Amino acid sequence: MSDAIVIFTVGTQGDARPCVALGVALRQAGHRVRIVTSDNFAGMVREAGLEFFALSADFSDLLTNNPETVDKALNPLFLVKHTREKFASMAATWVRETRPACEGAALLIGNGIATQLAKALGEAEGIAFVQAQLQPFTPSRELSPLAFWSKARFPGAVNLGLYQLMKLLAWYTLKPAVNDVIRPQLGLPRYPWYGPYFERDRLRKRVLYGYSRHILPRPTDWPEEARVTGGWFLDQAEQWQPPQALQDFLDEGEKPIYIGFGSMLANNAEAFTATVLEAARLSGRRAVLATGWGGLRGEPGRRDERTYVIDNAPHDWLFPRMALAMHHGGAGTTAAAARAGIPSVFVPFFGDQPFWARRMHELGAAPPALDRVSVTAAQMAQAIGAGLQAPMVQAAAQLGQRIRAEEGGATAVRALAEWGLLPAASGPAAQAAGAKETPARLHAVEALEA
Structure with a gap:
């Protein structure tokens, strides 16, 4: 049959x-x-x-x-x-x-x-x-x-x-x-x-x-x-249990920002990670860093006062607990952030990622995409600050409501x-x-x- x-x-x-x-x-x-x-x-x-x-x-x-x-x-x-x-x-x-x-x-x-x-x-x-x-x-x-x-x-x-x-x-x-x-x-x-x-x-x-x-x-x-x-x-939000240390980090203060690049890899992952960490510091926001397939370097579970490192977590659990997501702009991650109703900061690697970055910028839910090769910590921090401004936060929230329906x-x-x-x-x-x-x-x- x-x-x-x-x-x-x-x-x-x-x-x-x-x-x-x-x-x-x-x-x-x-x-x-x-x-x-x-x-x-x-x-x-x-x-x-x-x-x-x-x-x-x-x-x-x-x-x-x-x-x-x-x-x-x-x-x-x-x-x-x-x-x-x-x-x-x-x-x-x-x-x-x-x-x-x-x-x-x-x-x-x-x-x-x-x-x-x-x-x-x-x-x-x-x-x-x-x-x-x-x-x-x-x-x-x-x-x-x-x-x-x-x-x-x-x-x-x-x-x-x-x-x-x-x-x-x-x-x-x-x-x-x-x-x-x-x-x-x-x-x-x-x-x-x-x-x-x-x-x-x-x-x-x-x-x-x-x-x-x-x-x-x-x-x-x-x-x-x-x-x-x-x-x-x-x-997977209903089935997934976060590490207690991650839950404690989330409970200790305002919503952090998410920084992760999923399945992307980088030749200069150590230097790129240093840039990302400096950007988070300059932005004044706490951050959850996701190492993924290796785009960022870090030991999962390691934390300090302002950052916590994970390898990955279900986006439907994590993103609603974030204030903003900085990511590569893959179709899945873009959709997950949009569904959660949070702004995005895009650092495209290849493929369709620049397309989604430009589209979300047109919708008012993301600042202009950053150039992965030449981006500086100051530019990342500036983009994070722009993404957390009230008009962009509101546009992202309204988009999330429509997508969740x-x-x-x-x-x-x-x-x-x-x-x-x-x-x-x-x-x-x-x-x-x-x-x-x-x-x-x-x-x-x-x-x-x-």
């Missing part, structure tokens, strides 16, 4: 965590869910009650052993050239590793660079496929692509042309992995020189976007196949059901989910989304 839903995701925690949250929403609706990702996230997947299938794609190792990637990653041409061979090497074992996950599957969901893997498997095995993305990729006359997005407003025709260029750059990056490894191993024909992004089959273009329309409104010229559902949050996971599940992509749900979870979908509740959700 085909009843499993399989979600493929490759990358950092910012990629994996929302996909696990989407899987939880599907499980709560009564579906069997498998997550295909790297071993880094096996614990997260299993703790969420989902099935884990390993994929050889360790991005922490990729960043650690390729420091030049971090230093030059804001240059999209460098990033494309540098990563295409890495992805092809990673992909060598992907078909063998992932085919068992597809046994008994009714739907494959692809995220990020694993999208083409999921799509090819669906094509080879005759399984339905849909995308789940955290950044906007559907062409629009109203919105420039992430790599070209700026304060400048391009004419609609230019935006459409830039999307075509972005597709070709994406295909240049993934072509060795997809055309030379994945599709031949599955017995599928190679794509033409321009890749898979120009196909006209609308059903193959269906995509769920897991971000809030209050952060980035849905373009009016997007097709029905592109749905903005709201964020997918893996909430969304139900991104449930909306995504409903969209998949409307598209006829979900297998029949079963068990107590399905009955409970059905009981919750009363006419009154559905009317309330529809009114909220209007």
Whole structure:
């Protein structure tokens, strides 16, 4: 019986965590869910009650052993050239590793660079496929692509042309992995020189976007196949117990600021940490420092009067207890800070991070982004002070209220059901989910989304 839903995701925690949250929403609706990702996230997947299938794609190792990637990653041409061979090497074992996950599957969901893997498997095995993305990729006359997005407003025709260029750059990056490894191993024909992004089959273009329309409104010229559902949050606040020393630190004074860069790494982590600590001192604020994958240096649990060091903590627990978050600007961290209703200070590393930084600045919930390479402690402190001014605090709080009213996971599940992509749900979870979908509740959700 085909009843499993399989979600493929490759990358950092910012990629994996929302996909696990989407899987939880599907499980709560009564579906069997498998997550295909790297071993880094096996614990997260299993703790969420989902099935884990390993994929050889360790991005922490990729960043650690390729420091030049971090230093030059804001240059999209460098990033494309540098990563295409890495992805092809990673992909060598992907078909063998992932085919068992597809046994008994009714739907494959692809995220990020694993999208083409999921799509090819669906094509080879005759399984339905849909995308789940955290950044906007559907062409629009109203919105420039992430790599070209700026304060400048391009004419609609230019935006459409830039999307075509972005597709070709994406295909240049993934072509060795997809055309030379994945599709031949599955017995599928190679794509033409321009890749898979120009196909006209609308059903193959269906995509769920897991971000809030209050952060980035849905373009009016997007097709029905592109749905903005709201964020997918893996909430752990009710289960997570903080170290007593951290709780004591929080209780001792005013709300501190959070400083952390998640899965990002830095060549000069020691010097960067010293800058961050000096910035916190100059700002006059207490601070919680999160070391993450190594972007900051410190011994978790170490503290003084003004700082406390952690490796990580669930954002849904920690951020509401913070006054402000200074971070890299990944989609997940940006959404978590916005949901908590606190201002952000952005220090982008690469990818979509400058895009979210500029967008939050436009919304009045963040000062202008800082340059990671040249930023000084004084500049960081100044940005922290700007973020804590009343107008920015108020704008962030109002944005948080709107985002907390969304139900991104449930909306995504409903969209998949409307598209006829979900297998029949079963068990107590399905009955409970059905009981919750009363006419009154559905009317309330529809009114909220209007």
